[in-house]
Amino acid sequence: MKRLILVLMLLAAPGWAVQPGEMLDDPALEERARDISQGLRCPICRNESIDESNADLARDLRLLVRERIMAGDTDAEVVDYVVDRYGEFILLEPTMDGVNLILWLAAPVLLLLALGIGYGTVRARSTAPPPEDLSEEEERRLKALLGK
Numbered sequence: 001m002k003r004l005i006l007v008l009m010l011l012a013a014p015g016w017a018v019q020p021g022e023m024l025d026d027p028a029l030e031e032r033a034r035d036i037s038q039g040l041r042c043p044i045c046r047n048e049s050i051d052e053s054n055a056d057l058a059r060d061l062r063l064l065v066r067e068r069i070m071a072g073d074t075d076a077e078v079v080d081y082v083v084d085r086y087g088e089f090i091l092l093e094p095t096m097d098g099v100n101l102i103l104w105l106a107a108p109v110l111l112l113l114a115l116g117i118g119y120g121t122v123r124a125r126s127t128a129p130p131p132e133d134l135s136e137e138e139e140r141r142l143k144a145l146l147g148k
Contacts, residue, residue, distance in 0.1 A: 024066055033066050036078055040065070041092045049092055 024030040037051035042058040050058040050065075061082065068078040082090055094100050134142065 024070070029066075029069050032075060033062070033069055036065050036069075036075055037062055039079070039092055040082060041090050043086065043090065047092075 024033060034051060038049045040050045040061060042048045042050050042053035042055055042061075044055040044057050045053045048058075050061045064082065065078055068081055073081065079091075088094055088100070094103075096104050
């Protein structure tokens, strides 16, 4: 029973999504392919790298990366090739330039803005004059409305 559980745990390990038939014979090239694959997002699994995903599209992308490496491309050229085909969404860590810079900076700027608005609101409430008491006429109308 323990062996069965161990085998099932090993089969479920996401790091072994790369099949033996996909691996390159040269260990240095395979290491490069693994490094590149770990930075590319699986379009189906969303937040898994293509190296971890068992999806068919992830397998195709792993093979594409290995084909480009075998063709003599540098790591940057391989990534650029995949980004050209699938867009920047394919990168697990998007670049910090152009339109993406707005996305990277939006959260901290909005947080500071919210803190400033919150501080201003609390400060304004603490300096506001206390509410006036109800007049006798208002108290009679309130009691009439409440049925007392």
